[in-house]
Amino acid sequence: MSLLRVENVDKSYGDEEVLHDVSFEMDRQDVEVIVGPSGSGKSTMLRCVNRLTEIDDGAIYLDDEEIHGIDENDLRRRVGMVFQDFNLFAHRTARGNVTLGLTEVLGLSKEEAQAKADDYLGRVGLAEQADSYPAELSGGQKQRVGIARALAMDPELILFDEPTSALDPELIGEVLEVMRDLAEGGMTMLCVTHEMGFARSAASTLTFLDEGRIVERGPPEQLFDTPEHDRTRQFLGELTDLH
Numbered sequence: 001m002s003l004l005r006v007e008n009v010d011k012s013y014g015d016e017e018v019l020h021d022v023s024f025e026m027d028r029q030d031v032e033v034i035v036g037p038s039g040s041g042k043s044t045m046l047r048c049v050n051r052l053t054e055i056d057d058g059a060i061y062l063d064d065e066e067i068h069g070i071d072e073n074d075l076r077r078r079v080g081m082v083f084q085d086f087n088l089f090a091h092r093t094a095r096g097n098v099t100l101g102l103t104e105v106l107g108l109s110k111e112e113a114q115a116k117a118d119d120y121l122g123r124v125g126l127a128e129q130a131d132s133y134p135a136e137l138s139g140g141q142k143q144r145v146g147i148a149r150a151l152a153m154d155p156e157l158i159l160f161d162e163p164t165s166a167l168d169p170e171l172i173g174e175v176l177e178v179m180r181d182l183a184e185g186g187m188t189m190l191c192v193t194h195e196m197g198f199a200r201s202a203a204s205t206l207t208f209l210d211e212g213r214i215v216e217r218g219p220p221e222q223l224f225d226t227p228e229h230d231r232t233r234q235f236l237g238e239l240t241d242l243h
């Protein structure tokens with residue numbers, strides 16, 4: 001049984017169709033990477049999965065349960081999200097950012113939440129920075145707080161929306177390393193990223209989305225080395241040249 005099943009999803013904003021008949025499935029421990037040009041609907045697709053955006057047609061199932069039947073808080077706990085611009089609270093420390101969901105959503109005591117936060121900050125290499133505020137952290141550190149915050153909720157699936165795009169090149173590696181560790185540890189991950197090295201080495205499946213449609217989807221080596229469509233070859237070729 002799939003952990004995530006996206007079935008014939010359509011989404012428009014006004015007259016603009018942003019997702020057209022998108023279907024795919026992920027099993028537990030899969031790492032799915034979505035690539036596509038700017039405006040192709042990648043972020044919208046992720047946002048539909050945790051209902052930050054509502055779909056117009058089709059259906060999305062998490063562990064065989066239609067997501068509209070799941071309480072929103074519950075869905076957001078089960079599906080974590082890591083954002084391009086980190087989305088940290090500036091007035092809370094790294095620890096405070098991680099504890100927030102633990103106390104507010106999971107109902108943990110302050111002490112339990114702090115212990116858990118410190119554990120997860122340690123796992124992403126930030127044991128020393130627990131008391132630092134976002135302004136005192138590098139971009140790579142901020143993003144690792146974002147990942148610790150998602151992980152601490154014990155999600156079944158984590159969505160990553162261009163988690164390294166806002167980072168200086170020298171900070172990208174530390175975030176990708178954490179993501180690789182998660183993938184190896186069996187976390188189920190749905191990632192929008194243009195880091196082709198990560199896609200090649202860590203993805204179980206690569207999806208190329210263009211103008212709201214899945215053009216091609218399969219094992220990364222297939223899309224890179226023997227793509228079915230010229231458009232895929234052209235797009236991945238351009239990306240690989242850039243990186």
Ligand SMILES: Nc1ncnc2c1ncn2[C@@H]1O[C@H](COP(=O)(O)OP(=O)(O)OP(=O)(O)O)[C@@H](O)[C@H]1O
Nearest residue numbers: 013014016018036037038039040041042043044045
């Ligand atoms: N809240 C919104 N209201 C209206 N239009 C939107 C909204 N969000 C996205 N869009 C439009 O939907 C299309 C797809 O946007 P989306 O952000 O999903 O693309 P993307 O593939 O993530 O692009 P990028 O690579 O630039 O992040 C774009 O044309 C965008 O302008």
Ligand SMILES: [Mg+2]
Nearest residue numbers: 042043044161
């Ligand atoms: Mg986007």
